[in-house]
Amino acid sequence: MEVQSAGKETYRAKTSKGEATRQKLLDVAEEIFGAKGYFHTSVVDITQRAGVAQGTFYVYFPGKQHIFRELVEELSHNLRREIQIAVNGAAGRKEKEIRGFAAFFDYVRKHRNLYRIVQEAEFVDPALYKWYYRRLAEGYVKGLQEAMDRGEFRRLDPEAVAYCLMGMGEFLGMRWVLWEKKDVPEEAFRAAMELIMGGLEKRD
Amino acid sequence: MEVQSAGKETYRAKTSKGEATRQKLLDVAEEIFGAKGYFHTSVVDITQRAGVAQGTFYVYFPGKQHIFRELVEELSHNLRREIQIAVNGAAGRKEKEIRGFAAFFDYVRKHRNLYRIVQEAEFVDPALYKWYYRRLAEGYVKGLQEAMDRGEFRRLDPEAVAYCLMGMGEFLGMRWVLWEKKDVPEEAFRAAMELIMGGLEKRD
Known part of the structure; x- marks a missing residue:
């Protein structure tokens, strides 16, 4: 496998609330990356649509x-x-x-x-x-x-x-x-x- | 066919020199779009690599x-x-x-x-x-x-x-x-x- 599991380098939500936030961000990312394309999407686009503070995003993912x-x-x-x-x-x-x-x-x-x-x-x-x-x-x-x-x-x-x-x-x-x-x-x-x-x- | 032939809206080189320039631009575009991707490529990238003045590009193509x-x-x-x-x-x-x-x-x-x-x-x-x-x-x-x-x-x-x-x-x-x-x-x-x-x- 050429790609390391991303789980090794990003925070894994331990609580169900954390897991829900993380999943919400992934769902929104699927929607926005698909609609606008990766290069036209910013982290702010994702957090705004997800209704999540930008700082929270970085708890789960180091970046776009x-x-x-x-x-x-x-x-x-x-x-x-x-x-x-x-x-x-x-x-x-x-x-x-x-x-x-x-x-x-x-x-x-x-x-x-x-x-x-x-x-x-x-x-x-x-x-x-x-x-x-x-x-x-x-x-x-x-x-x-x-x-x-x-x-x-x-x-x-x-x-x-x-x-x-x-x-x-x-x-x-x-x-x-x-x-x-x-x-x-x-x-x-x-x-x-x-x-x-x-x-x-x-x-x- | 859903896409109109681009020939209808762009200049078709009439001379063999014009045709060569147009083909050169297309060849370079194939190379650069492939390497850097469309969104990271500018018209200037293409003209510089092709050794063609920027104004000349627009004789053949209205844009990227x-x-x-x-x-x-x-x-x-x-x-x-x-x-x-x-x-x-x-x-x-x-x-x-x-x-x-x-x-x-x-x-x-x-x-x-x-x-x-x-x-x-x-x-x-x-x-x-x-x-x-x-x-x-x-x-x-x-x-x-x-x-x-x-x-x-x-x-x-x-x-x-x-x-x-x-x-x-x-x-x-x-x-x-x-x-x-x-x-x-x-x-x-x-x-x-x-x-x-x-x-x-x-x-x-």
């Missing part, structure tokens, strides 16, 4: 770059958790892919600024940008590897397959969830699943 | 946003042309996919700032960002539709398939060409092609 990093880490963590919950208990890899993609689109719908924030990471903190995708790929590779070991999927470079499937999800989410502000149409979702299963399922 | 737009249009146009040249005369859809992906990776290798510039378009000019992908998808959809009509590919929502394949290419290019500064490894390239052909080829 730090809250940005924690936000990306939080978005990554929550996305992976949602996908994990969705695929848990699914029977077979096909069901896992369907549920995983659906959970991803659902997360994008609820966090419309996810793409913009991750894209800005490329400029704010390139290592964080890579970390975001590498971390997402890690879990995917593990699941694909297992499906290959069980003989459900053909043996293909699992990392390449993981990046292919992540790219598919990202582009479908962009095309429909972000641009059209609607769910990925059934026909499009089905096309992606047919492509994946046709391409990866073992035939014999 | 305009040269950025023309640059994205140029990158899009050249990428599509390179892919077109590569796939021309390929026998069958599989050969077309192999050549098209290879041409894309080659273009990314030669234009390492392509991703960063397109990603910044999301913040500089969101309509331009969408245009870039829609325009790329258009040609892809056409090719896929033809392969489906000829019975080479299964009938699946061609636009969804186009976005899936574009996403695959983008993520593989990011993972290896950009991050590792090398070609997409043979194993990874093969995995992507197997996934595509297994998923799309008609079986009967």
